[in-house]
Amino acid sequence: MDALSLALAAFPASMAAANLILLGRAGGEPAPDTLVSILIPARDEAANIADCLDAALASTGVEVEVLVMDDASRDATPEIVSARAALDPRLRLLRAPPLPPGWTGKVHACARLAEAARGTHLLFIDADVRLAPDAAARMAGHAQAGGIALVTGVPRQRIGTLGEGLTVPAINLLMMGYLPGAGRAFTGHPAMAAACGQLILVERGAYEAVGGHAAFRQRLHDGLALARNLRAGGHRTEVVNGAPLADCRMYSGFRESWNGFLKNAREGMATPLGLPVWTVLLAGGHLLPWLLLPAPLAAAALVLTYLTRAAITWRAREPSWTIPLHPATVAVALAIQWTALARSALGRPAGWKGRAYSAADGA
Structure with a gap:
């Protein structure tokens, strides 16, 4: 059993080592006629929208327009934008x-x-994202230089509470430790696609060719669906290092983090066939070694897991204080997935910002 735990720990360690080398920076000069439309869906974002707009409008190196879609906000979001x-x-x-x-x-x-945008490239961001001044230019230039339809990255996650530290780091752990190629363009199969819905730039012609967002109107995990649709349509998509491009504070505590990740879980790991496999991989590699101590192989597995987590955390520019929380982060991630699967089996809807979506809506 301790040999199994070491093998399950070595898998994400070797995967992360390769992916952290492969994960590149967005770069390239956009063409002179490039217009990037920065598109921000906003519902009840009064606490975030002003800073988001300030950062977007401070973009340099490429012409931009910024569009905010107020989605029936119940706070002062539209007044701030207006x-x-x-x-x-x-x-x-x-x-x-x-x-x-x-x-x-x-x-x-x-x-x-x-539909309302005029740009050659559409940069979708969330209202809690703060773009770096050169982010739009670098992403558009990268797309044009590489013939890439979609460029995305995980922004540097600003983590301010224990609840966030227990949940948010799982994003980069799963992408770097368990996705071959980490979403780079050479992994052309749709199943190998990846995207972070917080930060996605897509070339307009490719977007329209695959039906845009209307092609997956029932989805909650919009970024992943768009990347997979583009690859299925013969277009290239790529994940780059998002930490230099933007930062984001997704949630403000454990309850909000739990509910936010629960919302998207049904379209990721939380499936009847997939989740048992994920449980073996994650629990076996990151939790089981604790139960097998003081066996030498279990101790070696723990060293590997912490080295892996530290390397990912430092590359993603996340707080180092979250690294000791690693076993709890994995346990919470699995608890969210199993909760989502149970809720789906019971027909309970996923909810977010006052809306509820049935299992069919989120499928």
Whole structure:
């Protein structure tokens, strides 16, 4: 059993070692006629939207326009955007029409944003994302230089509470430790696609060719669905190092983090066939060694898991204080997935920002 735990720990360690080498920086000069439309779906984002707009409008190296789709906010989001738009003609406030049956909220807002955009490239970001000044230019240049339809990355995650530290780092752990090639363009199969919905730039022609967001109107995990659709349509997609491009604070505590990850779990690991396999991989490699101590192989497995986690954390520019929490992070991630699977089996809807989506809606 201790040999098994070492093997299960060595798998993500070797995968992460390769992926951290392969994960490159976005780079390249955009063509002179490039216009990047920065598209922000916003529902109840009064606490975030001003800083998001300030960062987006400070973009350099490429012409930008910024569009915000207010999705029936119940706070001051539209007023904040409207006041800022009066000062900068590059910013437009749009109002989302009522959510049609069969659509999820963010996907619908993104589809309407794309329709209104004028850009050659569409940069979808969340309202809690703060773009670096050169992010839009670098991502567009990277796409053009490499003939890549979609460029994405995981922004540097700002983590301020224990609850966030127990949940958010699982994103990079899973991508770097368990996805061959970490979403680089040479892994052309749709099943090998990856994307972070917080930060996605897509070339307009390719986006429209595969049906845009309307092609997966029921999805909650919009980024992954778009990347897979593009690859299925013969287009190249690529994950780059997102930490230099943007930062983001996804959630503000454990409860919000739990609910946020629970919402998307049904479209990822939380399937009847997939989750038992993921449980063996994650629990066997990251939790089982603790139960087998003081066996030497179990101790070696723990060293590998912590080295892996530290390397990923430092590359992603996440706080080092989250590294000792690693076993709890893996346990919480599995608990979220099993909870999502149980809720789906019981027909309980996923909810977010006052909306509930049935299992069919999120499928």
